[in-house]
Amino acid sequence: MKKSIFIFGLFCSVFVFTNLNAQTTDPATQSKELTEKQKMQLSLTEEQYPKVEVINLEFFKTTETIKNSDGSKEEKLRGLKKADKKREEALKTILTDEQFSEFKEHRKENRQSFKNKVKASRKN
Numbered sequence: 001m002k003k004s005i006f007i008f009g010l011f012c013s014v015f016v017f018t019n020l021n022a023q024t025t026d027p028a029t030q031s032k033e034l035t036e037k038q039k040m041q042l043s044l045t046e047e048q049y050p051k052v053e054v055i056n057l058e059f060f061k062t063t064e065t066i067k068n069s070d071g072s073k074e075e076k077l078r079g080l081k082k083a084d085k086k087r088e089e090a091l092k093t094i095l096t097d098e099q100f101s102e103f104k105e106h107r108k109e110n111r112q113s114f115k116n117k118v119k120a121s122r123k124n
Contacts, residue, residue: 027057027060027061027063027064028057028060030056030060031053031056031057031059031060032053034056034060035049035052035053035056038052038056038103041102041103041106042095042099042102042103043099044099048094048095051094052091052094052095055087055090055091055094056087058087058090059083059084059086059087062079062083062086063080063083066079066080066083067080091103
């Protein structure tokens with residue numbers, strides 16, 4: 001159960017990080033908005049920007065497909081975790097070590113924020 005909650009938290013933190021409403025926004029818009037945010041946060045170069053946008057677009061297309069699939073919650077969570085790992089590996093090849101560390105730090109902070117929100121909602 002804890003593992004499922006963690007995986008769910010991991011998935012949700014991705015969307016908390018992007019601060020997007022995934023249900024009302026298409027993957028192309030999500031990708032553009034996230035890449036714009038990353039451009040500011042990570043100081044993406046003109047060369048990096050289009051590459052990161054392609055990676056983000058692929059990620060959002062994949063997550064949409066997974067969310068709309070008929071799989072169980074556990075299967076969907078595994079798929080989302082795999083998609084997130086694939087995106088992370090792709091970004092690692094494009095970002096500098098400093099940018100990648102910053103990317104990981106933002107994710108860590110957002111995961112913690114999400115965990116705190118889940119804990120707070122359980123108390124109410």
